[in-house]
Amino acid sequence: MTKLAYLHEPGVLQNLRCRFDINEIYTYTGGILIAINPFQRLPHLYENRVMEKYKGASVGELSPHPFAIADSAYRQMIKEQISQAILVSGESGAGKTESTKMLMQYLAFMGGRNNNTGERSVEQKVLESNPVLEAFGNAKTVRNNNSSRFGKFVEIQFDGRGRISGAAIRTYLLERSRVCQVSDPERNYHCFYMLCAAPPEVKVSLSFNNSHLV
Numbered sequence: 001m002t003k004l005a006y007l008h009e010p011g012v013l014q015n016l017r018c019r020f021d022i023n024e025i026y027t028y029t030g031g032i033l034i035a036i037n038p039f040q041r042l043p044h045l046y047e048n049r050v051m052e053k054y055k056g057a058s059v060g061e062l063s064p065h066p067f068a069i070a071d072s073a074y075r076q077m078i079k080e081q082i083s084q085a086i087l088v089s090g091e092s093g094a095g096k097t098e099s100t101k102m103l104m105q106y107l108a109f110m111g112g113r114n115n116n117t118g119e120r121s122v123e124q125k126v127l128e129s130n131p132v133l134e135a136f137g138n139a140k141t142v143r144n145n146n147s148s149r150f151g152k153f154v155e156i157q158f159d160g161r162g163r164i165s166g167a168a169i170r171t172y173l174l175e176r177s178r179v180c181q182v183s184d185p186e187r188n189y190h191c192f193y194m195l196c197a198a199p200p201e202v203k204v205s206l207s208f209n210n211s212h213l214v
């Protein structure tokens with residue numbers, strides 16, 4: 001973006017559109033990564049061999065990618081020995097949740113331990129926390145079928161050798177009114193529908209009875 005002759009809004013938008021049209025959904029503007037939601041699965045962008053490629057490459061050397069941002073933060077942390085933060089922002093449906101998963105996937109890849117004990121590793125547990133958080137905090141809205149109705153601060157902790165040692169997630173400002181008041185076509189939190197579809201024995205154990213629903 002910074003190579004544009006004129007850095008004004010029409011130029012920026014045109015550049016993003018041209019890149020999007022050739023399936024380049026990521027663009028750098030200085031040290032910031034802009035992501036345009038492709039609204040389709042692009043699995044080739046997030047494979048293991050792509051993560052291998054970004055390992056140690058400096059930002060700008062390869063195509064813009066969330067892995068490059070995560071790699072730069074990881075290396076900076078190792079070099080400077082201080083915590084790093086990645087801020088993901090954008091309007092509803094822009095792709096923040098999906099982008100955050102890519103960042104976490106890469107950090108888990110870099111900080112993963114080879115464990116052959118058969119137990120689930122810390123990084124696996126960190127990645128597996130996402131579906132649980134989404135079940136209780138995401139809901140369908142008019143803007144996004146999987147809209148996060150809360151903000152979150154994810155802290156991934158590393159030991160002195162750059163291996164993941166733990167993680168903490170602080171969520172804030174959950175839209176609580178959605179639990180008892182939903183306006184059509186929006187929906188309640190995903191966990192509510194999961195519960196409705198749960199096997200009878202689970203429902204009985206939770207004293208959940210569909211017949212109470214109107």
Ligand SMILES: Nc1ncnc2c1ncn2[C@@H]1O[C@H](COP(=O)(O)OP(=O)(O)OP(=O)(O)O)[C@@H](O)[C@H]1O
Pocket residue numbers: 037038039040041042090091092093094095096097098099143144146147148149
């Ligand atoms: N990189 C991507 N590749 C494929 N699909 C994507 C990508 N980013 C977003 N999407 C699609 O767009 C949908 C909305 O994205 P996401 O939930 O990440 O938005 P958000 O910015 O977190 O919105 P909200 O603020 O409402 O939580 C996803 O469910 C997914 O279908």
Ligand SMILES: [Mg+2]
Pocket residue numbers: 096097098146147148
């Ligand atoms: Mg979200």
